[in-house]
Amino acid sequence: MYTVKELFYTLQGEGAHAGRAAVFCRFAGCNLWSGREADRARAVCRFCDTDFVGVGPDGGRFADAASLAAAVAQCWQGEGGRRYVVFTGGEPLLQLDAALIAAVHAAGFEVGVETNGTLPAPAGIDWLCVSPKAGADWVQRSGDEIKLVYPQPSLMPGVVDASSFVHAWLQPMDGPGRAANTQAAIDYCLQDARWRLSLQSHKLVGLR
Numbered sequence: 067m068y069t070v071k072e073l074f075y076t077l078q079g080e081g082a083h084a085g086r087a088a089v090f091c092r093f094a095g096c097n098l099w100s101g102r103e104a105d106r107a108r109a110v111c112r113f114c115d116t117d118f119v120g121v122g123p124d125g126g127r128f129a130d131a132a133s134l135a136a137a138v139a140q141c142w143q144g145e146g147g148r149r150y151v152v153f154t155g156g157e158p159l160l161q162l163d164a165a166l167i168a169a170v171h172a173a174g175f176e177v178g179v180e181t182n183g184t185l186p187a188p189a190g191i192d193w194l195c196v197s198p199k200a201g202a203d204w205v206q207r208s209g210d211e212i213k214l215v216y217p218q219p220s221l222m223p224g225v226v227d228a229s230s231f232v233h234a235w236l237q238p239m240d241g242p243g244r245a246a247n248t249q250a251a252i253d254y255c256l257q258d259a260r261w262r263l264s265l266q267s268h269k270l271v272g273l274r
């Protein structure tokens with residue numbers, strides 16, 4: 067059984083695939099926050115910009131990999147190019163398994179994943195984005211890209227080893243400090259060229 071908060075077709079807003087059409091499959095639930103506002107202040111991860119609680123109007127409970135892969139394929143609206151699905155959440159590695167990866171591959175999709183890095187990634191993922199969180203165990207230390215939300219005082223880019231990732235991004239923390247955090251991320255990227263700026267471009271243009 068897979069519990070999906072929402073399934074939608076949009077452009078990937080972040081990281082190296084920004085601008086690419088993708089089906090987003092947002093799984094319900096996370097291991098670093100309950101998702102309830104009342105718990106945010108004592109959560110491990112306190113800056114989350116996402117509602118991943120329960121099942122939304124375009125989500126669902128899927129009994130098996132084949133039925134979820136069929137729903138993902140139904141969501142794809144493109145004609146040319148390669149089909150792309152991004153599994154996110156919540157924390158997708160609490161639910162994503164070999165059967166689901168195989169099922170979406172069989173439906174012609176490349177598989178992207180957005181994870182907090184606290185769980186080892188299963189084999190077969192085509193694009194792995196790891197976004198470690200201060201105060202959380204960081205287990206998955208390699209991948210295609212690391213996307214560090216900035217700033218996190220105990221997890222700053224100067225002390226983060228990004229050498230096992232192909233791309234390294236600083237993504238300004240959204241919230242009340244977004245403007246200042248964006249300027250600080252720009253300043254950091256200007257003085258340490260190992261890190262590049264990732265803007266949440268979907269928010270800038272009003273995409274989901």
Ligand SMILES: C[S@@+](CC[C@H](N)C(=O)[O-])C[C@H]1O[C@@H](n2cnc3c(N)ncnc32)[C@H](O)[C@@H]1O
Pocket residue numbers: 096113114115116154155156157158180181182183196197213215237238239240241
């Ligand atoms: C909502 S998370 C879901 C996937 C996974 N749980 C994770 O944290 O990577 C998706 C992406 O949004 C980033 N993110 C979450 N809250 C953010 C915020 N307030 N500002 C900027 N990026 C944020 C995360 O770091 C992650 O890269």
Ligand SMILES: Nc1nc2[nH]cc(C(=O)O)c2c(=O)[nH]1
Pocket residue numbers: 076077078079080090116154155180268273274
């Ligand atoms: N357009 C769009 N791009 C995204 N990239 C990562 C997202 C996420 O929440 O995981 C996200 C999202 O929520 N929307």
Ligand code: SF4
Pocket residue numbers: 096097098099111112113114115116118155156157182199
């Ligand atoms: S780990 Fe990801 S989904 Fe979980 S609370 Fe943090 S940003 Fe949100």
Ligand SMILES: [Mg+2]
Pocket residue numbers: 115116
């Ligand atoms: Mg998002």
